[in-house]
Amino acid sequence: MVPPKEEPKATKKKAPAAAPPKSKKGPEVKERLTVHLTVDVIERAKNAVYWSPGLTLAGLAEKALHKALEGLEKTHGGPFAHRKEELKGGRPIK
Numbered sequence: 001m002v003p004p005k006e007e008p009k010a011t012k013k014k015a016p017a018a019a020p021p022k023s024k025k026g027p028e029v030k031e032r033l034t035v036h037l038t039v040d041v042i043e044r045a046k047n048a049v050y051w052s053p054g055l056t057l058a059g060l061a062e063k064a065l066h067k068a069l070e071g072l073e074k075t076h077g078g079p080f081a082h083r084k085e086e087l088k089g090g091r092p093i094k
Contacts, residue, residue: 037045049055073079 049057
């Protein structure tokens with residue numbers, strides 16, 4: 001039995017893989033946001049995540065909020081000004 005011939009090793013070095021483009025703002029910092037949603041919306045979201053490989057509840061929520069904010073800003077005529085103070089937590093005043 002004759003051993004297989006070895007292929008000569010290439011002398012050229014491979015170029016290093018290109019680094020992903022860096023964000024101008026740096027890495028995005030994430031925070032927790034707690035919201036109360038109807039059971040129907042929660043169940044629909046869980047079903048969508050279950051049947052969508054790679055999708056997470058956080059990812060779905062972020063995409064949905066981003067799309068909703070784009071619509072609000074378009075209606076408003078551009079981004080909203082930065083708020084003057086933090087939002088007040090708790091139940092809304094009736």
